[in-house]
Amino acid sequence: MVHKNVEKIREAKGVTKTHIAKALNMSVMGYSHIENGATRLDVGRLQKIAAILETDVAVFFDDQLTDSVINRQKRATG
Numbered sequence: 001m002v003h004k005n006v007e008k009i010r011e012a013k014g015v016t017k018t019h020i021a022k023a024l025n026m027s028v029m030g031y032s033h034i035e036n037g038a039t040r041l042d043v044g045r046l047q048k049i050a051a052i053l054e055t056d057v058a059v060f061f062d063d064q065l066t067d068s069v070i071n072r073q074k075r076a077t078g
Contacts, residue, residue, distance in 0.1 A: 002046070005066040007035040009053050012070040014077075023052050 010020065021031035024045060033039035050057045059065040
């Protein structure tokens with residue numbers, strides 16, 4: 001759930017996997033494993049991802065909050 005919400009918000013904000021991977025000092029493939037749930041997403045990385053995406057960490061744990069962030073982003077860029 002958390003990894004899918006990270007992916008949804010990243011895509012809604014137009015941020016590439018490459019950008020986040022570089023910011024986390026990891027390969028794009030390594031970051032892809034985080035988003036697809038193959039690699040555990042630890043708290044430190046989740047906090048960094050939240051900062052990159054300019055959102056609160058709590059959003060990733062709640063589907064409704066994730067949807068509200070995505071809808072806000074769509075309205076802002078729409």
